[in-house]
Amino acid sequence: MTSRRYTVRVTKDELVFSAGHFITFNGDECERIHGHNWRVAVEVDGPLDENHYVFDFIALRDLTRALVAELDHRMLLPDRNPHIRVGVEGRNVVCRHRDRLWSFPAEECVILPIENTTAERIADHLGDRLRAAIASRGMPFPRAMRVSVEENFGQWATAHWDAEEDGG
Numbered sequence: 001m002t003s004r005r006y007t008v009r010v011t012k013d014e015l016v017f018s019a020g021h022f023i024t025f026n027g028d029e030c031e032r033i034h035g036h037n038w039r040v041a042v043e044v045d046g047p048l049d050e051n052h053y054v055f056d057f058i059a060l061r062d063l064t065r066a067l068v069a070e071l072d073h074r075m076l077l078p079d080r081n082p083h084i085r086v087g088v089e090g091r092n093v094v095c096r097h098r099d100r101l102w103s104f105p106a107e108e109c110v111i112l113p114i115e116n117t118t119a120e121r122i123a124d125h126l127g128d129r130l131r132a133a134i135a136s137r138g139m140p141f142p143r144a145m146r147v148s149v150e151e152n153f154g155q156w157a158t159a160h161w162d163a164e165e166d167g168g
């Protein structure tokens, strides 16, 4: 007995965002500010619908592109990092780590609800937003979803969601 499974995957040049960040590592060490051209790929698994689609490529691409655009040409800052304090001061976002301080125009920042702006946590954030966007459009959550983020050539992190494990 054999069974067949289907996956669709989108990754395109329009699913790339250029942004600045710094992460903490090894406890409270903190990188210097730098940037990447992050590339995003999204895969969903599931049965075929009446169109013989797992999920419409175009819908998946457009939903993902809208989320990626929110991060493009922005400074990405973590809201939940125990070692980096991030706060809004007037029209700026001010970050502090030990005796270091960075100040950015607020409109050039995205404060993300994550612990660290690693590729893994950015993938988490994008996947959570994508799931919410799918739900808000009344689309069924696919059997599984994987969101991958490439921080530098050949350095990918993937976050996985499974409808059976978390109830969708």
Ligand SMILES: Nc1nc2c(c(=O)[nH]1)N=C([C@H](O)[C@H](O)COP(=O)(O)OP(=O)(O)OP(=O)(O)O)CN2
Pocket: 023, 031, 117, 118, 119, 120, 151, 152, 155, 157
């Ligand atoms: N699993 C992960 N490992 C690392 C992550 C990550 O998000 N997930 N992130 C980093 C740092 O952000 C690091 O800055 C990665 O940048 P990269 O440019 O790849 O590192 P290099 O210092 O080697 O830069 P080059 O310009 O390519 O020399 C580390 N690990």
